[in-house]
Amino acid sequence: MCEDRLLEDVWREFCCEMDVVRSLPHLLERLAAFAPADRLVLRSFDRTTCVFDTVAVAERTLLADALPSRSVCLPEAAALLHDWFRRGEPATWDATASDPLRSSVVPTGLSGPVVVAPLADPDGRPVGAVCLQPALVESGRLLRRLLEPLSVALVNSGRLEASNRLREAAEADKRAALARLQRQDISDSIVGAQTGLRDVMERVEQVAPTDATVLILGETGSGKEVVARAIHARSRQARGPFLRVNCGAIPSELVDSELFGHERGSFTGAIATRKGWFERADGGTLFLDEVGELPLAAQVRLLRVLQDGSFERVGGEQVRTVNVRLVAATHRDMYEQIEGGYFREDLWYRIGVFPIVLPPLRARVGDIPALAAHFAANAGIRLHGFPLVPSAEDLCMLQDYAWPGNVRELASVVERATILGGGRRLAVKEALGVFAPRRTSEERSPASGPLDLDAAVRRQIEEALRRARGCIEGPRGAAALLGVNPHTLRSRMRKLGIDWTAFR
Numbered sequence: 001m002c003e004d005r006l007l008e009d010v011w012r013e014f015c016c017e018m019d020v021v022r023s024l025p026h027l028l029e030r031l032a033a034f035a036p037a038d039r040l041v042l043r044s045f046d047r048t049t050c051v052f053d054t055v056a057v058a059e060r061t062l063l064a065d066a067l068p069s070r071s072v073c074l075p076e077a078a079a080l081l082h083d084w085f086r087r088g089e090p091a092t093w094d095a096t097a098s099d100p101l102r103s104s105v106v107p108t109g110l111s112g113p114v115v116v117a118p119l120a121d122p123d124g125r126p127v128g129a130v131c132l133q134p135a136l137v138e139s140g141r142l143l144r145r146l147l148e149p150l151s152v153a154l155v156n157s158g159r160l161e162a163s164n165r166l167r168e169a170a171e172a173d174k175r176a177a178l179a180r181l182q183r184q185d186i187s188d189s190i191v192g193a194q195t196g197l198r199d200v201m202e203r204v205e206q207v208a209p210t211d212a213t214v215l216i217l218g219e220t221g222s223g224k225e226v227v228a229r230a231i232h233a234r235s236r237q238a239r240g241p242f243l244r245v246n247c248g249a250i251p252s253e254l255v256d257s258e259l260f261g262h263e264r265g266s267f268t269g270a271i272a273t274r275k276g277w278f279e280r281a282d283g284g285t286l287f288l289d290e291v292g293e294l295p296l297a298a299q300v301r302l303l304r305v306l307q308d309g310s311f312e313r314v315g316g317e318q319v320r321t322v323n324v325r326l327v328a329a330t331h332r333d334m335y336e337q338i339e340g341g342y343f344r345e346d347l348w349y350r351i352g353v354f355p356i357v358l359p360p361l362r363a364r365v366g367d368i369p370a371l372a373a374h375f376a377a378n379a380g381i382r383l384h385g386f387p388l389v390p391s392a393e394d395l396c397m398l399q400d401y402a403w404p405g406n407v408r409e410l411a412s413v414v415e416r417a418t419i420l421g422g423g424r425r426l427a428v429k430e431a432l433g434v435f436a437p438r439r440t441s442e443e444r445s446p447a448s449g450p451l452d453l454d455a456a457v458r459r460q461i462e463e464a465l466r467r468a469r470g471c472i473e474g475p476r477g478a479a480a481l482l483g484v485n486p487h488t489l490r491s492r493m494r495k496l497g498i499d500w501t502a503f504r
């Protein structure tokens with residue numbers, strides 16, 4: 001192989017691998033093919049502090065002792081150093097103990113003769129030095145050809161290190177900000193904790209310090225995750241992670257490996273060993289959202305974790321144990337799920353040890369003003385730079401609506417009202433727009449107009465269907481809510497032309 005080819009290879013190597021700790025041993029191997037080369041040391045030079053730092057060491061024969069990483073330039077060597085950098089040529093330095101230049105540039109552990117070359121950036125500013133042993137004429141000649149790629153590699157590695165440091169700092173900031181935000185979320189922003197959610201928060205306070213599994217039941221958008229985080233924040237695991245996994249969003253064939261992890265090669269696509277959610281949540285809380293969607297096979301495994309805290313990764317033999325607080329949530333009617341054979345009864349008894357039922361927003365209308373004010377302040381600041389305040393008329397309109405999407409829907413209506421109002425006011429009427437108020441004036445003051453019995457019955461049935469999410473039978477079905485026989489309810493619905501599927 002000719003020397004030009006060597007140079008080409010070295011450039012390619014440094015382009016592909018920016019970390020010189022990894023690329024320097026390859027360079028040494030290539031050099032050794034041309035001339036004896038046992039040891040290569042790359043050092044950076046800080047012009048402001050006059051300090052050399054060892055950045056990378058490559059060795060074919062190991063030194064007895066590790067090289068010191070730092071050497072401060074001796075004052076008496078300053079002029080010599082300046083001169084040496086200016087010449088820009090490799091030089092062979094013998095092992096003269098009293099040489100101040102050598103003591104400054106070469107790490108002390110590197111005894112015996114050594115070829116040393118200065119490295120400079122494209123503008124000619126000193127950036128470091130490279131030391132090569134053994135010190136032979138041909139090694140010095142070869143090293144001269146490699147000074148440019150070595151300088152570039154040293155500068156790039158400095159940049160890489162700086163950007164890694166920045167990234168680590170940014171990640172640490174992000175983690176700290178997230179932790180602050182979570183704490184803020186939990187402590188400051190459970191609107192209604194003293195009013196509509198008072199009972200819920202009492203249950204939270206009771207159960208949080210225990211290790212009991214909690215099941216949060218509530219309609220979509222009613223704040224199940226908010227409550228799960230509140231439990232975590234008040235639990236013994238508060239300093240550990242809070243991880244949420246949406247059981248309904250994982251493809252059924254991957255549920256096992258997502259929850260419990262897998263060993264490399266355990267199935268097609270398992271190219272590496274992977275920890276599951278349970279292992280990742282060790283020492284913290286795992287929030288199993290939409291637990292009612294878990295496939296039956298995964299329910300069996302979950303039951304085992306709940307019973308003895310142990311599991312195996314998919315394709316693994318080792319039994320693992322974790323210390324995880326489990327909080328689950330669902331918007332489904334679990335009795336219906338069990339009756340239908342979609343959810344194991346034994347798992348239900350384990351998971352439903354301590355249920356917390358979140359009331360829908362329409363059952364805590366008194367919280368709507370505070371929630372609306374909270375969301376209007378946030379949306380106003382976020383979108384236009386200052387908080388907005390809902391008027392009495394806005395609040396009337398918001399309290400008149402039935403909120404099938406609960407608090408989440410209220411948050412998005414207020415956000416829409418903020419955008420439509422151009423930052424000056426809340427355009428609540430326009431934001432509610434197509435969604436006509438579900439509570440009619442008749443509902444609020446039934447005595448104010450002529451009463452139509454069919455219309456009143458229809459409203460009652462529709463409200464019950466809405467609460468039961470279209471389910472007629474069962475302990476939480478519309479028939480039970482209305483206190484009538486399911487057959488009676490069905491025939492009344494047929495007569496009034498009510499379609500239960502619309503409430504599903």
Ligand SMILES: Nc1ncnc2c1ncn2[C@@H]1O[C@H](COP(=O)(O)OP(=O)(O)OP(=O)(O)O)[C@@H](O)[C@H]1O
Pocket residue numbers: 189190191192197218219220221222223224225226227289331407408411
């Ligand atoms: N009491 C509350 N105070 C302040 N914000 C709330 C409250 N309840 C809910 N929210 C907000 O409403 C939104 C929906 O809440 P969350 O995600 O907890 O609902 P969910 O019941 O988990 O909904 P889904 O069933 O769709 O998963 C979130 O943005 C949350 O911050």
Ligand SMILES: [Mg+2]
Pocket residue numbers: 224225289
């Ligand atoms: Mg949720």
